[in-house]
Every structure is written in structure tokens, then in C-alpha cells.
Amino acid sequence: MTAFSLDITLFAVKLGLVFFVILTLAAYLVFAERKVLAWVQDRKGPNRVGPFGLLQPLADLIKLLTKEDVVPGGADRWLFYLAPAMAAIPAILIFSVIPFGAPVNIFGRDLPLVVSDLNVGLLFFLALSSIAVYGVAIGGWASNSKYALLGGIRGLAQLISYELSMGLSLVPIVMLSHSFNLADIVAAQKTVPFIVYQPLAFIIFLLSITAECKRIPFDLPEAEGELVAGFHTEYSGMRFGLFFVGEYINIIVLGGLAATFFLGGWHGPLLPPTVWFSLKTLAVAFFFIWMRGTLPRLRYDQLMHLGWKVLTPLALVNILITGWWLALK
Amino acid sequence: MQIVSDIQAILGGFRVTLAHMLRRPVTIQYPEQKRIPYPRFRARIVLTRDPDGGERCVACYLCSAACPVDCISMQADEREDGRRYAAWFRINFSRCIFCGLCAEACPTMAIQMTPDYEICTRDIMDLVYEKEDLLIDGCGKDASYNFYSHAGIGVTQPRGAGLEESKPVDVRSLMP
Ligand code: SF4
Ligand code: SF4
Numbered sequence: 001m002t003a004f005s006l007d008i009t010l011f012a013v014k015l016g017l018v019f020f021v022i023l024t025l026a027a028y029l030v031f032a033e034r035k036v037l038a039w040v041q042d043r044k045g046p047n048r049v050g051p052f053g054l055l056q057p058l059a060d061l062i063k064l065l066t067k068e069d070v071v072p073g074g075a076d077r078w079l080f081y082l083a084p085a086m087a088a089i090p091a092i093l094i095f096s097v098i099p100f101g102a103p104v105n106i107f108g109r110d111l112p113l114v115v116s117d118l119n120v121g122l123l124f125f126l127a128l129s130s131i132a133v134y135g136v137a138i139g140g141w142a143s144n145s146k147y148a149l150l151g152g153i154r155g156l157a158q159l160i161s162y163e164l165s166m167g168l169s170l171v172p173i174v175m176l177s178h179s180f181n182l183a184d185i186v187a188a189q190k191t192v193p194f195i196v197y198q199p200l201a202f203i204i205f206l207l208s209i210t211a212e213c214k215r216i217p218f219d220l221p222e223a224e225g226e227l228v229a230g231f232h233t234e235y236s237g238m239r240f241g242l243f244f245v246g247e248y249i250n251i252i253v254l255g256g257l258a259a260t261f262f263l264g265g266w267h268g269p270l271l272p273p274t275v276w277f278s279l280k281t282l283a284v285a286f287f288f289i290w291m292r293g294t295l296p297r298l299r300y301d302q303l304m305h306l307g308w309k310v311l312t313p314l315a316l317v318n319i320l321i322t323g324w325w326l327a328l329k
Numbered sequence: 330m331q332i333v334s335d336i337q338a339i340l341g342g343f344r345v346t347l348a349h350m351l352r353r354p355v356t357i358q359y360p361e362q363k364r365i366p367y368p369r370f371r372a373r374i375v376l377t378r379d380p381d382g383g384e385r386c387v388a389c390y391l392c393s394a395a396c397p398v399d400c401i402s403m404q405a406d407e408r409e410d411g412r413r414y415a416a417w418f419r420i421n422f423s424r425c426i427f428c429g430l431c432a433e434a435c436p437t438m439a440i441q442m443t444p445d446y447e448i449c450t451r452d453i454m455d456l457v458y459e460k461e462d463l464l465i466d467g468c469g470k471d472a473s474y475n476f477y478s479h480a481g482i483g484v485t486q487p488r489g490a491g492l493e494e495s496k497p498v499d500v501r502s503l504m505p
Contacts, residue, residue, distance in 0.1 A: 039350040044358075294346040295339070 010111055018115055022095055026248040027057035033248075033289045040293035067237035072144055075234065079142035084232075084239045087135025088246030090128040091253055097121035098256045099183045101266050101274035113266075113274065114183060121182040122174065125257065126167050129212060132250070133159040136214075136221055139243070140231035151230025154300065155221030158211055161307040162218075166208035168315035169201045172322040173261050186265030193264030200318050202262045204311050206287075209258065211307070213250040215288055217295040220303055255284035370444035371429045374420055376460065377441055377469035384464065385439035385476060388415040392431035392440050400424035401431060412477075418460040423453050437476040441469040 031046065031053070038045030046053040071080055098121075101113035118124050133156055140152015174180060176197060177188035188194075195202045211218035222230035232243045259265060259280035268276035298306070357364050366372070379385050388405035406416035432442050450456060468474070478492050489496040 036350065039352075039354065040346045042349055042352060042355045044354045044356045290343065290346060290350075293350075294342045 006107060006109065010106060010109065014111070014113075015115060018095065018100075019092075022092060022249060022252060023245070025252055026245050027061070029248045029251060029285060030060070030244070031057050032285075033292070036286070036289045037293050040290075061241070064238050064241040069237040069239060070234070072234045074144040076142040076144070079138050080234075081239075083135050083139030083142060084235065084242035084246070085135075086138060087132060088242050088249060090132040090135075091246050091249040094125050094128050094253045095249075095256065097124050097182050098253070098260055099186055099265060100256070100277045101272075112183065117183055118181065120180045122170060122180045122185070126163070126170075129166075130160075130163060132212075133163075135243075135246070136231050139235070140221075143231075143234035145234050147227045147229070147233045148231050151221045151223070151227045151233065154223075154227075155214065155231055158214070158218065158220055158303060158307075161304060162208045162211035162311075165204055165307060165311035165315050166212060168312060168319065169204040169208060170261060171315075171319050172198050172201050175319075175322055175326060182260055182265075186260055186267065189264040190267055193262060193267070195262040195264075198262065198318070198322070200314065202258075204315050204318070205258060205262065206284075207306075207311060209254040210288065210291065211303070213247060213254055213288075215247075215251070216292040217298050218303060219297060220300055223297060225297070251285050251288055252281060255281040255288070258284045366444040366446065368444065369442075370446070371427045371432075371442040372446035373422070373443050373448050374425070374431070374458075374463065375441055375443055375465045375469060376418065376439055376463040377465060377467065379475040379477070380468055380473060381475065382466075383477075384414055385437045386415050386418065386435075387413045387437055387439070387476070388418075389413075389436065391434045391436065395430045395434035397428060397430060398424045398426055415460060418463060420458050420463060421456065422448060422458060423456040438469070438471050438474050443469075 034056075035045040035053075046056040049055040049059045071077060096115035097118050099112065099114040099117075103110050103112045105111070136155035136159065137152045140148045140150075140155065143149070173185060173194055176194060177185045179185060179188070214221050220230075221227075222232070227233070232240055235243060256277070259277060263280045263284075264276075265280075266273035266277040268279075271279070377385055388403055390403070390405070393399075393401040393403060400421040401419070403418040404416040405413055407413050427442070429442050431440050435441075448456070488494075
């Protein structure tokens with residue numbers, strides 16, 4: 001086998017593995033969420049399909065695939081078909097820049113455990129998370145339904161607002177690590193994770209990504225109580241499933257990013273690097289679920305108030321303080 | 330400061346949900362684990378018999394009239410000896426709301442509620458119970474109660490043979 005074809009094969013295997021793990025993890029995150037929410041409410045949660053209900057995601061998948069695929073009358077057919085994919089694909093793509101383990105050596109070759117070692121990984125992430133807005137907005141608009149449209153508009157405004165504080169909360173990270181490359185950012189946290197230097201940025205980032213993946217308490221675009229199901233009201237079957245799975249992929253990816261930016265990435269004592277990365281990612285995901293079980297939904301004006309008048313100025317002040325501190329050092 | 334108490338309140342919420350996460354669920358795993366209802370639980374309705382084995386129901390239509398959803402229907406008939414009974418008696422359990430008003434209205438304790446709550450079926454027509462399905466062999470609650478030992482004068486017993494009755498007086502013997 002030539003060196004080139006070995007490279008290609010290794011890359012394909014890595015890609016396939018990442019894809020498989022992310023999709024499986026997303027499906028099981030749905031299951032985990034249902035379980036944890038059930039425990040919060042003193043219930044048992046799904047436990048009928050398979051041992052401990054572990055086959056529940058499979059049953060859900062079969063159910064979604066066999067459901068009728070309804071397109072509402074007057075809907076913009078092509079955009080309607082396209083929107084779920086636009087919501088799910090950017091989420092998966094973001095993962096391609098996250099380093100999920102220390103570089104390994106296979107067949108005499110250094111294999112970095114990241115799909116694509118981009119030198120502007122952080123900017124790539126910000127750009128793609130802006131594209132994810134289109135899935136929500138277009139899905140809401142193409143459905144030809146009041147609720148979906150309102151949900152889409154809300155989603156648009158919310159995601160754009162919180163993009164700002166999210167991006168600003170990451171600037172100190174770049175200042176500390178002198179790089180946009182996620183591998184470099186992880187390398188800079190070899191001894192101390194950035195959460196120690198940047199607790200405020202971490203909190204801002206955590207709140208912003210909660211809003212970014214439209215989760216309680218920021219699930220205004222879906223808001224069952226007022227908008228039926230928001231932007232995906234009219235979706236059924238696997239198209240709805242794609243929105244749904246996209247949301248959970250988003251949680252995993254954003255959890256992975258929180259781990260990469262603030263919790264030291266795959267660095268950690270004793271356990272292998274990939275295990276550390278998974279543990280940190282799942283801890284953030286668990287926090288999301290826990291928060292969903294705890295907090296009520298914000299009002300829309302409170303949401304905007306928090307985003308523009310609290311988080312964004314705080315993030316700016318944090319950048320100033322970090323700059324001042326770096327200049328003094 | 331407002332913000333401090335706000336943050337405290339939010340963290341308090343997180344503490345409560347965490348405590349509940351670690352608590353034992355209260356779920357009863359239904360088909361395997363059945364909860365035993367109280368004796369007066371109101372579910373499947375039966376028609377009982379008196380201690381002598383006769384049907385208690387006298388087809389008075391009171392239960393049917395009391396029923397808020399009109400799910401009891403019957404046809405009254407009379408035996409040779411003048412005792413009334415229901416020629417047919419039908420309860421549509423797909424409409425019944427198990428309020429128990431029929432059992433309260435019944436003067437003969439014939440219609441009674443039982444704690445048997447597992448009567449669901451796949452075919453809704455199976456929920457229309459006829460008299461054969463409703464009638465049981467026992468007396469249910471108030472086992473010793475026999476309507477005809479208190480009433481039904483001249484039908485099942487001669488005058489003055491009832492429990493709370495005194496012998497009829499011969500009016501001709503009532504001389505001043
Ligand atoms: S329980 Fe209520 S609803 Fe049911 S038959 Fe009796 S009176 Fe009617
Ligand atoms: S069940 Fe009771 S209330 Fe109903 S018709 Fe018979 S005797 Fe009357």
C-alpha cells in the first residue's frame with residue numbers, strides 16, 4: 001500500500017468513526033434526556049424497549065421513518081425540504097474542527113485526532129453556527145403557517161443576538177492562546193484549563209450556547225405553550241426527526257466546544273485523552289439537560305434584554321480586563 | 330443586592346432538581362405491578378343477587394334516570410307472581426364515567442361498583458355489557474340485605490310477614 005492510499009484510508013476510517021459516534025451519541029442523548037428529566041420528576045422514564053429501555057432510540061427512529069411525510073398546502077416545497085438539512089448539517093460540520101484526543105501513531109504515521117486541523121477553526125465554528133440560523137428561519141418561513149413563521153422570526157433574532165456574545169466571550173481565549181486553531185487552544189491549556197482564568201467568559205459562553213441550540217430556558221423559537229412547536233410545527237416524520245437530531249448533535253458539538261475552549265480539551269490525568277474529552281462533553285450535555293429540568297422559559301423581552309444588555313457588555317468588559325491583564329504580565 | 334438573591338434562587342432550583350434526580354421514582358410499573366384499589370374503588374359495575382339467590386334488581390329505572398351520561402338501559406317485565414325484573418339490562422361501559430350515582434340511587438342494592446378496573450378491550454363494542462355479563466352469583470356489599478324482606482308486600486310474602494311489619498289488624502274487630 002502506498003503512503004498516499006494509507007493516508008486516505010486512515011482518514012476515511014476516522015471520518016466514518018466520528019460520524020457514527022456522533023449520530024449514535026445524539027440518539028442516545030435523546031434517551032438520556034428523557035431518563036434524566038424523568039428522574040427529576042420522580043418517574044422512571046422509558047424502560048420498556050430492550051434492557052433498561054436502551055433500544056428506545058431505535059424504536060423512535062423506526063417510528064419516525066415510517067410516519068407520513070406531510071407538506072402543508074401552500075408551503076414552499078423545496079425550501080421546506082431543505083430546511084431540516086440546513087439545521088443539522090452545520091452542527092455536524094462544526095465537529096470537524098474539534099480535536100477529540102491526543103495525536104496517535106498508527107502504522108508509523110502521526111494521526112491527529114481531529115477531522116480537519118484548520119488554522120482558523122474558531123472562525124469556522126462561528127461562521128457555521130451563523131449558517132445554522134438559516135435552517136430555523138427558512139423552515140419557519142417555508143411552512144406557510146403563522147406559528148412556524150413566528151418561531152422562525154424569533155429563532156432568527158435570538159440566534160443572531162446570542163452569536164454576538166458567544167463570539168465575544170471567545171475573544172479572551174484567542175488572546176490567551178494566541179491562536180484560532182483549536183488544537184493550539186487545547187495545547188495552551190496543558191497545565192491549567194482556561195476556565196480558571198476566564199470564569200466569566202465561561203458563564204457567558206455557556207449561556208450563549210444554550211440560546212444557540214435553542215434549549216430551555218431559551219427555547220423561545222419552539223415555545224410549546226404559545227407557538228405549538230415553533231418553527232418545526234408543520235414538520236412530520238423524519239424531517240422533524242432531522243430537526244430534532246440536529247438539536248442534539250448541536251448539544252454534543254457545543255459541549256465539545258465548551259470542553260475545548262474552557263475545560264482543557266482532552267487534557268487530564270490518568271484516563272486516556274479521548275475519554276477525558278468525552279467526559280467533559282457529556283458533563284456539559286448533562287448540565288443542559290439538568291437546566292431543562294430546572295428552569296422555566298424566559299419571556300421574549302427578557303431574552304433580548306439578557307443578550308444585548310447583560311451578556312454582550314459583560315463580554316466586552318471581560319475582553320478589556322483580559323487585555324489589561326495580559327499587558328501587565 | 331437583587332442579583333445575588335436571584336442567583337441564589339436559581340441555584341436553589343438546581344439543588345432541588347438534583348435532589349429529586351437521586352430520589353426513588355414513585356412510578357408503579359403497571360402490568361407487572363398492580364396497585365390494590367380500596368374496597369370502595371369505583372370501577373366495573375355488577376348486578377348482585379339477594380341471599381336467597383334471586384335477582385335483586387326490580388327494574389325500577391332509578392339507576393338509568395340517575396346516570397348523568399345515560400348509559401344504562403333496560404326493559405322491565407313481571408313474573409307470574411307479580412315480582413318485577415329486568416327482561417334485559419345493558420350498561421355501555423364505553424360511556425360510563427364510573428361516578429357511582431347509579432349505585433347510590435338503587436333502592437335494592439342490586440347495582441354495585443366493584444374495584445375491578447381492568448376492563449379495557451380492543452373492540453369498543455365489547456364494552457357494552459348485557460345482563461348476563463353484569464349479573465353475578467354473590468350478594469356483593471350488604472350481603473345480608475334482602476329487599477323483599479322489607480318490601481314487596483303481597484308479592485313475595487303475605488301481608489304482615491315482613492321484618493318491620495306487625496300483623497294486619499282485622500278492622501271488624503276494632504270495636505269502640
Ligand atoms: S357509574 Fe355513573 S355513569 Fe356509570 S352507569 Fe352508573 S350512573 Fe351511569
Ligand atoms: S339496578 Fe336498582 S335502580 Fe337500577 S333498575 Fe334495578 S333496582 Fe332499579
